[in-house]
Amino acid sequence: xxxxxxxxxxxxxxxxxxxxxxxxxxxxxxxxxxxxxxxxxxxxxxxxxxxxxxxxxxxxxxxxxxxxxxxxxxxxxxxxxxxxxxxxxxxxxxxxxxxxxxxxxxxxxxxxxxxxxxxxxxxxxxxxxxxxxxxxxxxxxxxxxxxxxxxxxxxxxxxxxxxxxxxxxxxxxxxxxxxxxxxxxxxxxxxxxxxxxxxxxxxxxxxxxxxxxxxxxxxxxxxxxxxxxxxxxxxxxxxxxxxxxxxxxxxxxxxxx
Ligand code: SAH
Numbered sequence: 633x634x635x636x637x638x639x640x641x642x643x644x645x646x647x648x649x650x651x652x653x654x655x656x657x658x659x660x661x662x663x664x665x666x667x668x669x670x671x672x673x674x675x676x677x678x679x680x681x682x683x684x685x686x687x688x689x690x691x692x693x694x695x696x697x698x699x700x701x702x703x704x705x706x707x708x709x710x711x712x713x714x715x716x717x718x719x720x721x722x723x724x725x726x727x728x729x730x731x732x733x734x735x736x737x738x739x740x741x742x743x744x745x746x747x748x749x750x751x752x753x754x755x756x757x758x759x760x761x762x763x764x765x766x767x768x769x770x771x772x773x774x775x776x777x778x779x780x781x782x783x784x785x786x787x788x789x790x791x792x793x794x795x796x797x798x799x800x801x802x803x804x805x806x807x808x809x810x811x812x813x814x815x816x817x818x819x820x821x822x823x824x825x826x827x828x829x830x831x832x833x834x835x836x837x838x839x840x841x842x843x844x845x846x847x848x849x850x851x852x853x854x855x856x857x858x859x860x861x862x863x864x865x866x867x868x869x870x871x872x873x874x875x876x877x878x879x880x881x882x883x884x885x886x887x888x889x
Contacts, residue, residue, distance in 0.1 A: 636710030636742045639717050640724040640734060642749015647835035648674035650755065654747045662717035664709045666702060668728070670721030670861055672836060684714075699729065703736045710742050721861075723751040727777055727805050751775070753803035756831035756863035759839060762873055764801045769868040771799040778807025778814055778864070789817020797821055801867035808853055808862045815849040818866065822846055827870035832862040843873060 639658045644650040651659075659665070659678040667676065669689025679685060686705065688697040702718075710716045724730035724746055734744045753775055757764045764773045774795065780786035796802045796818070807814055808830070818826075824847030831841040842856040846866060852858075 636707070636713065637716070637745065638706050638710050638737050638742055639715075639745045639747060640730050641717050641719050641747045642723040642751075643668075643671040643675045643719045643721055644750045645722055645752045645755035645835040646670075646672035646674070646833065647755075648672065648677070650750045650835060651675060651678075652747060652749065655749060658717050658745075658747055659719070662715050664714045664716045665719055666706060666716070667719045668721050670728075671719045675719065699732070703733060706733070707737060707740050707742055710737070720749070721752065722755075723749045726751040726753075726775060752834055752861065753805065753863050753865075756829075756834040756841075757803070757865055757869075759831060759834050760829055760841065760843075760865075760870075760873060762829070762865070762869055764803065764865075764869055766869045766872060769799065769871065770801045773801045773803060775803050775805065778804045778810050786813075787817075789814055790820030793818040793821035796826075796867060799868075801865065801869050804864040804866070806860070807864045808858060808860050811853050811864070812850045814864070815846060818846055822866070824848075826866060827868065827873070828852070829865045829870055829873070830856070830858050830862055831865070832858045832860075834863060843870065 641655045641658050656678050662679060662683055664684045665679055666686045666688050676685065688702050706716055706718060718733060720728050720730055737744045774792065776787060776792065792802060824845060826846040828846050828849050829841060829843045830853055833839045840858065842852050842858060844852040
């Protein structure tokens, strides 16, 4: 009973130059595009003029389009034979419900193809010139969300901090609104002097960032007026920041003292 196909496409962190060739090909071929808020406008310039573009994020109205509606619309359009592309910020399978959407579509017999994108956490670190797994400082990386789902217990930050203290860089998505809680919890097992960085709008011309230490993280966010969408990086890999950043592309730096 398979009919129709939807391609979940990672639009990357915002800079259209960071799209994959596969993503560009899928966007060009699409007749219907469902687009999240975090997808940069520059990415949409690859769409056909005749394509129907549906903004399903908060920009179009006061609240984001309910997930059920998005999934229904994708399925209906795909079954009509439209070439449906679901454009999601970063990578479709790193947070952002790509997994749920794929399951829902497959359950209806719709083929789902997924095209990777560069996830915001990677783009944020690279924009600072920081390798997340520099082997002098880290054995790995944890990508976590600071936003607990209603029916799920929030992350136990001290436990994550203990893992981070073993040499795992912590990359937090959706963490700025709960930054105080996060800071407090992480201080349970990490020293206040642990380096942190906050990057808003990574890869976009509007990118802003600040660096400091865990003990002053919430204050840093507040003092620099940093807000969502932003990534928080915590870990010793940031110790190389000043040296590395000097070699990175020109940046609009905002650093804490
Ligand atoms: N699938 C996306 C993540 C979706 S969750 C990805 O792989 O990147 C949404 C969160 O992603 C935001 O709250 C923010 O933490 C992060 N984010 C997305 N785009 C960003 C950007 N350009 N700069 C900084 N953070 C970003």
